[in-house]
Amino acid sequence: MTTIAVLGAGKIGEALLSGLLSGGRLPEQLMFTERYAERAAALTKQYGVRVVDVPTAVRDAEVLVVAVKPQDIDPVLDELAPVISPRNLVVSLCAGLPTSLYERKLPNDVPVVRVMPNTPMLVGQAMSVISAGRHASPQHLVLVEEILGTVGEVIRVPESQQDAVTALSGSGPAYFFFLVEAMIDAGILLGIPRNVAEKLIIQSAVGAAAMLAQTGEHPVTLREAVTSPAGTTIMAIRELERHGVRAALLAAIEAARDRSEELGKAHES
Ligand SMILES: NC(=O)C1=CN([C@@H]2O[C@H](COP(=O)(O)OP(=O)(O)OC[C@H]3O[C@@H](n4cnc5c(N)ncnc54)[C@H](OP(=O)(O)O)[C@@H]3O)[C@@H](O)[C@H]2O)C=CC1
Ligand SMILES: O=C(O)[C@@H]1CCC=N1
Numbered sequence: 623m624t625t626i627a628v629l630g631a632g633k634i635g636e637a638l639l640s641g642l643l644s645g646g647r648l649p650e651q652l653m654f655t656e657r658y659a660e661r662a663a664a665l666t667k668q669y670g671v672r673v674v675d676v677p678t679a680v681r682d683a684e685v686l687v688v689a690v691k692p693q694d695i696d697p698v699l700d701e702l703a704p705v706i707s708p709r710n711l712v713v714s715l716c717a718g719l720p721t722s723l724y725e726r727k728l729p730n731d732v733p734v735v736r737v738m739p740n741t742p743m744l745v746g747q748a749m750s751v752i753s754a755g756r757h758a759s760p761q762h763l764v765l766v767e768e769i770l771g772t773v774g775e776v777i778r779v780p781e782s783q784q785d786a787v788t789a790l791s792g793s794g795p796a797y798f799f800f801l802v803e804a805m806i807d808a809g810i811l812l813g814i815p816r817n818v819a820e821k822l823i824i825q826s827a828v829g830a831a832a833m834l835a836q837t838g839e840h841p842v843t844l845r846e847a848v849t850s851p852a853g854t855t856i857m858a859i860r861e862l863e864r865h866g867v868r869a870a871l872l873a874a875i876e877a878a879r880d881r882s883e884e885l886g887k888a889h890e891s
Contacts, residue, residue, distance in 0.1 A: 624651070624765065625651050625653075625682060626653075626684075626685045627652075627653045627674065627679035627680075627682070627687065628652070628655070628687045629654070629679065629689060629690065629698055630688065630690035630691075631654040631655070631661070631662075631689070632689065632690070632691075633741065634689050634715055634739060634741065635654060635687070635715075636665065637739075637743040637744040637773075638687060638689065638715075639652055639654060639669055639671055641746060641772070641773030641774075642769070642773060643671075645746065649669060652669075653674045653683060655675065656673055676698075677705045680710055685711050685765070685769065686702070686706075686710050686711070688712060688714045688715060689715045689716075690716065692716045692717055692718050692886075692888075692889070695716060695719060695889065696889075699723075699728065703727060703728055706728055706732055707730060707732075708732055708733070708757075710733075711732075711735065711758070711762050712728070712732055713734075713735050714734060714735070714736050714737065715737050716885075717738070717788045717882050718788065718881075718884070718885025718888075719736070719885065719889060720736070720886050721734040721736050721754075721756065721781060722756075723889050724755065732757065733758040735753070735754055735758050735762055735766045736752070736753045736755065736781055737753075737766065738750070738751045738792045739770065739792070740792055740794060743773045746772075746774060749774060749775050749791040750773075750777075751776075751777055751779055752777070752778050753778065753779055753780060753781035754778075754781075755781075784882075785882035786882075788878065788879070789875045789876070789877075789879035789881075789882060792882075797871070797874070798827065802823055806819045806823050830844070
């Protein structure tokens with residue numbers, strides 16, 4: 623089985639390690655790099671996966687998953703450039719960073735696949751969206767689909783759509799968490815104990831997500847089925863529309879897309 627090194631084991635890097643282990647990969651097939659010895663030791667203790675330096679990752683792993691913040695990419699590219707070979711496949715999870723950045727900074731036509739995952743990877747429910755760079759073959763895409771398929775759903779898009787994808791599904795879980803948080807607050811406002819409000823709202827979110835995933839019905843149809851004539855739901859919907867929640871979501875997701883583009887532009891030269 624393919625050996626995978628995660629370069630930068632923060633939130634998404636750890637989610638990937640954890641998800642791959644839960645999906646059946648062995649600790650010996652995984653490794654990670656990490657700046658702080660204390661965090662490295664904690665991760666090794668928790669997952670049984672070894673911490674390595676970049677040359678070891680390049681030597682021992684076919685797939686190098688870059689999971690540092692976009693702002694931290696330059697030192698990683700500097701470390702990779704002298705040691706990387708075309709037998710390595712670079713899989714970038716970094717928001718905004720185009721495959722052309724890696725192709726420009728790394729030698730030997732190294733293949734690169736750009737991926738936008740999301741944190742539900744931690745529970746095997748990621749949405750990962752992949753795009754091939756210039757030197758990535760169909761086999762490389764299949765390999766990335768196989769790896770990420772063990773931690774959720776995977777689809778391919780042209781790389782030109784990745785900034786929009788980042789705003790939709792990359793950041794998407796945060797919008798749902800924000801909504802849940804606000805709805806729990808509404809429960810508090812109405813005098814419901816916090817633990818009860820949390821139970822009501824989280825199970826409603828889980829149930830609504832399951833209906834969306836399992837029924838194949840359009841969200842509008844599902845919402846209409848909850849919205850009785852002159853009932854309670856339509857009163858709430860009127861307030862949501864009056865406060866511009868739909869327009870706020872459109873503007874929010876557009877702003878996230880713009881930020882992803884900006885992160886890429888910062889590395890153009
Ligand atoms: N969080 C998310 O929901 C998603 C994130 N992403 C992308 O994933 C990437 C990581 O995000 P996230 O996990 O949230 O960020 P984190 O800051 O949690 O993780 C990045 C990790 O990389 C480490 N790191 C930085 N530089 C190096 C280096 N030179 N060598 C080894 N390790 C290094 C950081 O260490 P230190 O803490 O010491 O700086 C940190 O542990 C980003 O590019 C982001 O765009 C993509 C989709 C979703
Ligand atoms: O907020 C961010 O920049 C990262 C990318 C997508 C989700 N989190």
